[in-house]
Amino acid sequence: MTPVRSVRLTxxxxxxxxxxxxxxxxxxxxRNELRLTGTHLGCEHGVCGACTVIVDGAAVRGCLMLAVQAEGREITTVEGLGSAAHLGALxxxxxxxxALQCGFCTAGxxxxxHALLTDEPHADEDRIREVISGNLCRCTGYLPxxxxxxxxxxxxxxLQCEAAQ
Structure with missing residues (x-):
């Protein structure tokens, strides 16, 4: 019998x-337990970025983090950024x-x-390019x-200005 563990997450x-x-x-x-299938699995080695989720405010490769390591932490998936009825700013x-074609890389x-702009809402183009360089996209050429x-x-x-008031 394979051991299992209950893990509390937000x-x-x-x-x-x-x-x-x-x-x-x-x-x-x-994907399998919570049916949040927006998080995609590409390489499963942390290289492609398709599985990126936000854990306690930081972008993390979901394929490299064990679920048990996420115990008690706050996780945001692409589903948490908006819905079909209420799209988020991004x-x-x-x-x-x-800025998407096949869509496989889009969630990551x-x-x-989102993690970048929440932390650095005034990030310049060079910073944006640096941060997304870890997310592979075969379709768009990155410019869009x-x-x-x-x-x-x-x-x-x-949003940052509103929060400061």
Missing amino acids: VNGTQTTVTVEPRTTLADAL QLAFRKHH ILTTA IIAAIMEARIAYSD
Whole structure:
């Protein structure tokens, strides 16, 4: 019998518990236990960035983190950035700039960009390029992605100003 462990997580603002084998990755737990399939698995070696989620405010490769390591932590997946009815600022900018094609990399890029802009809403183009360089995209050539993130900075900057008041 394979040992299992209950892990308490807060995912997209909702507290939940998953029961997983100790070797289960966070990405697999999100996809298989919680049915949050926006987090994609590409290389499963931390190279492509498709599995990126936000853990306690930082962009993390979900394929490299074990679910048990996420015990008690706050996790945001692409599903937590908006919904079909209420797109978030990044999602709106991606749509406007046609910053996706096949969509496989999109969730990882959105969560990476969200973590960056939450922490650095005034990030310049060079910083944006540096941060998303760990997310591989075979379709867009990155220019529309960068344009979308640059545009979304305005919304994140406004949120930071509102929070300061």
